[in-house]
Amino acid sequence: EASALRLHRLRLLLDLRRGLGPLQLVLQLCADEGNVGKLFHGINYNGKVCGISGADGIPDKPYLYWCMNSAQTSSSLAINLKDPICVDTCPGSSASYTGTTFPTETECKEVSGNQAINSYKTVVIMNRYCFPDPATFGSASSALTSSLNTEATDKFMQELSSLPAAWPVLLLGFFVSVVLGYVWMASLRHCAQCLIWVAIILVILITFFVGLYIFVNAGTLSSRLPEGVKVPEDFGQNEKIICQVLAAVCWVITAACICLACCFRNSITMAVETIEATAEAIFEMSSLLLLPALKAAVKILAFVVLAYGFCALVTTAEMSSPNDTSDDGLYQTGSTTSYVDSVTSVQGVSRSFHFTTGEKWLLVFFVFVSIWIECFLNALYQFIIAYAMAEYHQSPVDHDGTREIGGGCCSLWDGLTVGLFHHCGSLAFGSALVAALWVVDLIVKILEAQNQEKGNNACVACALRCLESMVACCRELVEFLNKNAYVYMAITGNAFCDSAKSAMGIIAQIPGAMAVLNGATLVFSLFGTIFVAAGSGAFTFLLTNSKTFADQDSTFFVESPTIVAAISSVIGGGVALCFMLVFDMASDSLLLYFGLDLQTGSSGASNAPLAIKELVHNNS
Numbered sequence: 001e002a003s004a005l006r007l008h009r010l011r012l013l014l015d016l017r018r019g020l021g022p023l024q025l026v027l028q029l030c031a032d033e034g035n036v037g038k039l040f041h042g043i044n045y046n047g048k049v050c051g052i053s054g055a056d057g058i059p060d061k062p063y064l065y066w067c068m069n070s071a072q073t074s075s076s077l078a079i080n081l082k083d084p085i086c087v088d089t090c091p092g093s094s095a096s097y098t099g100t101t102f103p104t105e106t107e108c109k110e111v112s113g114n115q116a117i118n119s120y121k122t123v124v125i126m127n128r129y130c131f132p133d134p135a136t137f138g139s140a141s142s143a144l145t146s147s148l149n150t151e152a153t154d155k156f157m158q159e160l161s162s163l164p165a166a167w168p169v170l171l172l173g174f175f176v177s178v179v180l181g182y183v184w185m186a187s188l189r190h191c192a193q194c195l196i197w198v199a200i201i202l203v204i205l206i207t208f209f210v211g212l213y214i215f216v217n218a219g220t221l222s223s224r225l226p227e228g229v230k231v232p233e234d235f236g237q238n239e240k241i242i243c244q245v246l247a248a249v250c251w252v253i254t255a256a257c258i259c260l261a262c263c264f265r266n267s268i269t270m271a272v273e274t275i276e277a278t279a280e281a282i283f284e285m286s287s288l289l290l291l292p293a294l295k296a297a298v299k300i301l302a303f304v305v306l307a308y309g310f311c312a313l314v315t316t317a318e319m320s321s322p323n324d325t326s327d328d329g330l331y332q333t334g335s336t337t338s339y340v341d342s343v344t345s346v347q348g349v350s351r352s353f354h355f356t357t358g359e360k361w362l363l364v365f366f367v368f369v370s371i372w373i374e375c376f377l378n379a380l381y382q383f384i385i386a387y388a389m390a391e392y393h394q395s396p397v398d399h400d401g402t403r404e405i406g407g408g409c410c411s412l413w414d415g416l417t418v419g420l421f422h423h424c425g426s427l428a429f430g431s432a433l434v435a436a437l438w439v440v441d442l443i444v445k446i447l448e449a450q451n452q453e454k455g456n457n458a459c460v461a462c463a464l465r466c467l468e469s470m471v472a473c474c475r476e477l478v479e480f481l482n483k484n485a486y487v488y489m490a491i492t493g494n495a496f497c498d499s500a501k502s503a504m505g506i507i508a509q510i511p512g513a514m515a516v517l518n519g520a521t522l523v524f525s526l527f528g529t530i531f532v533a534a535g536s537g538a539f540t541f542l543l544t545n546s547k548t549f550a551d552q553d554s555t556f557f558v559e560s561p562t563i564v565a566a567i568s569s570v571i572g573g574g575v576a577l578c579f580m581l582v583f584d585m586a587s588d589s590l591l592l593y594f595g596l597d598l599q600t601g602s603s604g605a606s607n608a609p610l611a612i613k614e615l616v617h618n619n620s
Contacts, residue, residue, distance in 0.1 A: 026366055027309060034312030038319055042128055042348045045083035047320070051128070056319065061086035064348050065130040066144075067108035068120060079120075079132070079140065084348035090130035092121035144346065166544065166564045173540040173568035174300065177575035178293050180532045185289075185579060188524060189279035192272045196520065199527050204257045211250030218243035264516075270615045271520035277609040278587040285388045287412035292582055295381050296575040302377060306370040313366055317353040364439070371438045375431035380419050381578075382483055382585050383427060386490035387415030389589035393491070397607050415490070423489055426496035430482040437475040444468045487589045491596070506595040512619035517587055525580035529573055536572025541565035591616070 037052035042064025044050060051062030065087045069078040085107040105119050120137065122130040134141040187195060219240040261268070282288050355363070388411035419427060448464045451457055484507060485500035492499065507514055544561035594608035594616060606613070 026313065026362060026369075029316060029362075030309050030312035033316040035315050036308060036311045038315040038351070039311060040128070042084065042086070043351060044086045044348065048086065049319075050086035058086045061088045062128065063087050063090050063124065063130050064128060065090065065105065065119075065122065066346075066348075067105060079144070081144075081346050087130065090122040090124050091119035092133065169540055169543045169564065170568055170571065172543065173536045174296070174571055174575065176539050177532050177536040177572040178296065180535045180572075181292055181296075181528075181575055181579035182289075184528045184531060184576075185279065185282070185292075185582075188275060188528075188583065189283060192276045192279070192524070193269070195527070196268065196272050196523060199523055200257060200261050204254050204261075207250045207254045207257070211247040211254065214243050214250065215247035218247070267516045267619065268520065270611065270618060271516045273611040274517055274587060274591075274609075274615050275520055275524060275583065277611040278583055278590060281389065281392050281590065281609065282582060282586055285392055285411045287410060288385065288388050288582065288586075291381070291384065291412055292575075292579040295377075296578040299374070299377060299574065299578070300571065302373060306373065310363075310366055310370065313363060314353055317355045317359050319351055319353050367442070368435060368439045372428075372431055372435035375434045375438075376428055379427040379431045379482065379486060380416070381581065383419040383423065383486045383490055384412060384415035385582060385585040386487040386589045387418060388412065389487075389586050390491040390593065393590060393593040393607055395607060418490075422493070423496075426489060426499075427486070429496055430478075430485065433478050434475060434482065437471055437478060441468065441471045441475065444471060483585065483588065484592060487585075487592045488596075490589070491593060503592065506592055506599055509599065510591070510595045510616055510619075513591060513616045514588075516619055517591055517615065521584045521587055525577075525584060528580050529576040532576035532579070533569045533573040536575075537565045537569030540568035 035049075035052050035054060035057070038049050038056065041052055041057075041062070042050045044058070044064065047056075049057045050064050051057065051059065053059040063086065064084050066079045066081055066084045069080045085105065087105060091105070108119070121133040123133050125131045131144060132140040391411050391414070444464055444467055448461065448468070451460050451464065481500050481504070484503035485496055488494065488499040488503040488506075489496065492502075494502070541561055541564075544564050590608060590612050594603070594606055594612050597603045597606040597608065598616070603613075
């Protein structure tokens with residue numbers, strides 16, 4: 001038996017390697033020809049990228065510098081924005097230098113004529129660019145910065161390029177998210193009843209007072225919006241009516257929440273008791289407490305690796321930098337800075353990639369496989385939880401209500417090995433279905449964007465939106481089917497299709513209990529995700545505004561704290577979902593297993609928690 005099991009595992013590993021062969025070839029292409037530095041390093045006048053190795057780069061000169069158009073005097077500065085060069089150090093950036101003029105840059109002769117032109121005092125920005133020193137050439141520095149920000153896409157890319165420098169704060173934000181996730185888990189175990197009613201009361205109060213505010217300010221609401229918030233063109237003509245309708249909608253939601261809280265009070269109480277029983281089961285299966293943190297770390301690591309691979313694959317395409325042949329220049333005379341009329345953009349920052357048909361198909365393949373890998377990790381995570389709950393469900397209960405759980409500390413390892421070595425094909429098949437629908441949804445969104453760029457044909461837009469809705473609906477159904485198939489598979493060991501069919505038959509027998517439990521789980525998951533994401537984002541925003549990350553001379557300088565905080569909130573939300581999925585999957589597993597006992601006629605001897613039994617009996 002042991003030798004047969006080892007042979008089975010060896011064959012599985014060989015099949016896995018064979019299946020990932022095409023991905024290995026793509027990753028090898030990324031390693032050989034790709035370089036992520038092409039996405040954000042400066043580009044000189046010859047199209048070479050500063051600070052990267054290879055035929056397209058200049059590895060020993062990492063900084064981009066704009067030469068002067070003519071010799072500098074004590075009161076004037078003229079910069080050539082069209083033909084930047086790569087330099088090994090920014091002129092005058094070292095503390096040992098004094099004054100405003102420095103030795104000539106050799107390459108400046110090629111872009112500014114054969115005359116010998118001194119370099120001007122600069123500072124290092126984002127560890128990549130040599131900007132005029134603000135203390136000496138304040139208006140020139142400000143003008144260059146504003147010209148870089150004229151292009152919205154370029155500005156956004158510059159802000160994103162500061163993310164590598166913010167890795168310490170993002171890492172700390174990840175750990176803060178994990179801690180907040182465990183705080184939420186503990187609160188569900190001990191005070192879920194309090195949390196659910198606080199959430200319901202908050203929703204009632206928020207919707208009521210938001211509706212009241214909109215109603216009172218109907219007709220003048222647009223004048224109270226923050227700067228930069230744009231309203232639709234026709235909003236002003238019907239503002240009062242629109243505001244009154246929105247207020248009415250808010251009050252309808254308030255009334256609906258009050259009715260649900262009153263009419264379904266008993267169901268809510270039973271659902272919350274089920275959540276508490278689920279939390280108790282998770283804490284008794286002690287190794288499951290490590291699973292959310294491990295999944296968050298693995299998912300983020302996989303995302304970073306795959307995102308890096310995608311960026312590297314993009315850079316294997318032919319790159320070009322916009323080449324403006326006009327006489328661009330930035331001039332400072334005394335305290336005044338001006339441009340010649342032909343200035344359009346600062347060269348050396350923007351870039352574009354041109355893909356062949358084959359390269360486009362490689363990108364589509366890489367996106368599909370990346371989504372498939374993420375979906376497989378999610379499926380394996382769901383199976384491990386379901387397998388642990390199967391062990392818990394089958395554990396005998398003593399006369400005093402305690403369970404004799406053998407191996408609760410190893411349930412994570414048990415579920416991992418069974419999932420990988422016995423149900424890997426089923427998990428991969430279910431994941432492939434979800435990944436395919438995600439890719440189709442992504443393609444539809446791309447087609448919608450192209451339709452808007454080409455005139456926004458109303459018929460095409462309507463057809464694409466209908467198609468997008470159908471794809472999203474199919475994806476939700478497949479994800480629901482997969483989840484319950486994995487639950488049934490964990491306790492019976494059946495194949496994917498048989499498990500999916502049997503699980504749907506059980507759910508059809510207990511629809512009321514399933515609906516009530518899913519509703520309660522959704523509320524807890526929503527508020528838990530908001531709690532963790534908001535806490536992580538707030539922590540990151542405060543930290544990035546500290547001196548270490550706000551000082552432009554710092555190695556960890558962050559261009560936009562808001563962008564970093566938003567990324568940290570997204571990471572926190574992803575970590576929170578790992579914790580929320582534990583409760584969602586564990587509660588559904590315990591409910592489905594009791595449904596299986598009902599179906600087989602063994603409900604009387606079932607080891608399901610008492611809260612699960614009462615939920616089913618009161619909603620059947």
